[in-house]
Amino acid sequence: MDEVLKELEHYLSKDIPYSRVLSSMCTNPHPIAVKAHCMFLRTNLGDPGLFPGTFELEKKVLSILGNFFGCESAVGYISTGGTESNIQAIRAARNVWKKSNRGNIIVPESAHFSFDKIGDLLGIEVRKAKLDEEYKADLSDVERLVDDETFAIVGIAGTTELGQVDDIKSLSKIALEKGIFLHVDAAFGGFVLPFIGKKDFDFRVKGVSSLAVDPHKMGLATIPAGVIMFREESYLSSLCVETPYLTSSRQYTLTGTRPGTGAASIYAVLKYLGFDGLKKVVLECMRITKMLKEEVEAIGLEPVIEPVTNVVCFKCKAFRLRELLLREGWFVSAINRPEAIRCVIMPHVTEDIALDFVSSLKKTLSFI
Numbered sequence: 001m002d003e004v005l006k007e008l009e010h011y012l013s014k015d016i017p018y019s020r021v022l023s024s025m026c027t028n029p030h031p032i033a034v035k036a037h038c039m040f041l042r043t044n045l046g047d048p049g050l051f052p053g054t055f056e057l058e059k060k061v062l063s064i065l066g067n068f069f070g071c072e073s074a075v076g077y078i079s080t081g082g083t084e085s086n087i088q089a090i091r092a093a094r095n096v097w098k099k100s101n102r103g104n105i106i107v108p109e110s111a112h113f114s115f116d117k118i119g120d121l122l123g124i125e126v127r128k129a130k131l132d133e134e135y136k137a138d139l140s141d142v143e144r145l146v147d148d149e150t151f152a153i154v155g156i157a158g159t160t161e162l163g164q165v166d167d168i169k170s171l172s173k174i175a176l177e178k179g180i181f182l183h184v185d186a187a188f189g190g191f192v193l194p195f196i197g198k199k200d201f202d203f204r205v206k207g208v209s210s211l212a213v214d215p216h217k218m219g220l221a222t223i224p225a226g227v228i229m230f231r232e233e234s235y236l237s238s239l240c241v242e243t244p245y246l247t248s249s250r251q252y253t254l255t256g257t258r259p260g261t262g263a264a265s266i267y268a269v270l271k272y273l274g275f276d277g278l279k280k281v282v283l284e285c286m287r288i289t290k291m292l293k294e295e296v297e298a299i300g301l302e303p304v305i306e307p308v309t310n311v312v313c314f315k316c317k318a319f320r321l322r323e324l325l326l327r328e329g330w331f332v333s334a335i336n337r338p339e340a341i342r343c344v345i346m347p348h349v350t351e352d353i354a355l356d357f358v359s360s361l362k363k364t365l366s367f368i
C-alpha cells in the first residue's frame with residue numbers, strides 16, 4: 001500500500017500549487033468542505049432510494065439556495081458544474097418549447113464555451129450577440145437575432161474572461177415580451193455578486209427562468225459542485241427519463257451515477273461560514289483585485305474594464321507576456337478580444353501573492 005501511495009504522491013507533486021495560479025476560477029476548498037466530501041465518498045445520488053439521507057441533504061441545499069437567489073420554490077439539483085448546468089437549462093428549454101427539431105438560442109459573444117458544446121449536443125443553432133462598449137450583451141443585437149425558432153436567451157452574470165455582468169433586467173424584458181425562456185449563467189458570479197450588493201441577476205428578476213451557480217468556484221466547495229435551478233417544476237420534469245431498475249422510477253439529471261459529495265461540501269460551507277463568512281471572503285478578493293489593478297496601472301498597463309467582480313484584465317501583447325510569466329512560474333490567461341492578460345483573484349491569491357506577481361510582471365514587461 002505504501003508503495004502505491006508513494007507513486008500517487010509523485011504524480012500529485014507535479015501539479016501546480018494554487019499560490020502561483022491567477023488563471024483559474026477554482027481554488028482550494030474550505031477545510032470543512034474537504035471533511036464533508038470525505039464523509040460522503042461512498043454516496044451515489046443516481047440511486048437516491050439507497051441514500052435517502054444524502055438525497056434529503058441535496059433538497060435542503062436546493063431550498064437554502066433557492067431562497068438565497070430569490071425563489072423559495074425553485075427546483076433543481078447539484079450538478080458537476082457550470083457546463084452541465086448550462087446543458088440542462090437549455091435542454092429543458094428546448095424540451096418544453098419543442099416546436100421543431102431545430103430551434104436556436106441567443107448567447108452573448110462573451111458566453112462560456114460550454115454553449116458551443118450545447119449547440120453540438122442538441123443540434124441547435126447558437127447565435128452570438130455582439131457586445132456593447134462595456135463588453136455586456138448588446139441588447140439591440142439580441143433583439144435583432146430573435147426569430148420564430150428562438151426558444152432561449154442567455155445572460156451571463158460574471159463572464160469567464162472579464163467578470164462582466166450582462167444587463168439581466170433588460171434581457172428579462174425582452175424574454176418576457178417575446179415569451180422566451182431566459183437562462184442566467186452565474187457559474188462564477190453567483191457566489192460573488194450578492195455579496196457586493198448586486199442582486200438583479202437572479203430569480204428576483206421576473207423573466208429569469210433558470211439559474212446556474214457553481215459552489216466549486218467562489219463557494220469554496222469541493223469539485224464537482226454546481227447547481228442548476230429552475231423557477232418552474234415543468235422544466236425539470238421535461239428532463240426526466242424512466243429508470244426502471246433503480247430505487248427511483250424517473251431521473252432528471254444528466255449523469256447517472258453522481259456523488260453526494262457536492263451536497264455535503266456545499267452544505268458544510270453554508271453552515272460553517274454562512275453567507276456572512278462567504279461575504280468576507282469575497283470582499284477580501286475584491287480588495288486585492290482593486291489593489292492589483294492600481295499597481296499594474298502604475299506600471300503602464302490599462303485595464304480592459306474597471307473590475308466588476310474579482311477578475312481584472314490588462315491590455316498588452318498577452319500571448320507573449322503569458323509565455324514569459326510562465327517562465328517565472330506564474331499562470332495567467334491570455335484573451336483575444338481585446339488582447340489582454342487575465343487575472344482571477346480567487347481566495348488563494350493573498351495580498352503578498354498579488355504583490356509578488358506585480359514585481360514579476362514589472363520585470364517581465366522590460367523584455368517586451
Ligand code: PLP
Pocket residue numbers: 025080081082083084086112114156158159160185186187188214226
Ligand atoms: N459558465 C461560466 C460563466 C464559467 O466561467 C465557467 C467556467 O469557468 C463555466 C460556465 C463552466 O463551468 P465548469 O468548468 O464548472 O463546467
